[in-house]
Amino acid sequence: xxxxxxxxxxxxxxxxxxxxxxxxxxLRYFECGRxxxxxxxxxPIEKIEESGVMMPVVSLNCHYxxxxxxxxxxxVITYIEELPKARLDIRNEIFNQDGMLVCEGSVMLGFIxxxxxxPVRCPKSLLNIFEQHFND
Numbered sequence: 013x014x015x016x017x018x019x020x021x022x023x024x025x026x027x028x029x030x031x032x033x034x035x036x037x038x039l040r041y042f043e044c045g046r047x048x049x050x051x052x053x054x055x056p057i058e059k060i061e062e063s064g065v066m067m068p069v070v071s072l073n074c075h076y077x078x079x080x081x082x083x084x085x086x087x088v089i090t091y092i093e094e095l096p097k098a099r100l101d102i103r104n105e106i107f108n109q110d111g112m113l114v115c116e117g118s119v120m121l122g123f124i125x126x127x128x129x130x131p132v133r134c135p136k137s138l139l140n141i142f143e144q145h146f147n148d
Contacts (some may be wrong), residue, residue, distance in 0.1 A: 013091060013093050014053065014091065014145055014146065015090070015091050015092075016045065016052055016089070017088070018044060018045050018087075018088045019085060019086065019087055020044060020085075020086045020088055021084075021085050021086070022082055022083060022084045022085075022086065024082060026040075027082045032080070033079065033082075035076065038074055038076070038115045041106055041115075042088070042090075042102075042104045042119055044088060045090035045104055046104075048090065049092065049102075053144075055138060055141055055142075063138060064126045064127070065123050065125065065126060065132065066124050067124075069119055070120045070121060070122045072117060072119045073117050073118055074116075075115065075116050077113045077114055077116065078114050080106070084108045085109040086106050086107065086108060086114065087106065087107045087108075087109075088105075089104065089105045089107070090102060090103070090104050091103040091104070095139065095142050095143060096123070096134040096138075097134060098123065098132075099120050099121060099123070100121045100122075100123075100134065101118060102118060103117075103118045104117055104118065104119070123135070
């Protein structure tokens, strides 16, 4: 399993008039966690795309538990529990500074050939990097 943590402070523009984080921003927080995890294992998005592969979102789910508010410091925990094949499943949990679960969910990414835009399996070069970190 791969796991990373990323801290994000809630910014004013992410909130509504009541000072509550707008629901759409949690998906952005998920993406921040995903990009951070991939970068930390040596697979920044640019490197993935240079390999001729893109990773579109296939599906996602999000369960809101407790509202995050302006001034909160969020801990975005991102997990990859299985090596990718044709898809990469990523799970997220977001906690506030008091340790309360704010939101949890998952994002499924596919792999497509950059030129043909057709689905492909995870390229071996990328899979090798995932495997190195699963064995750590």
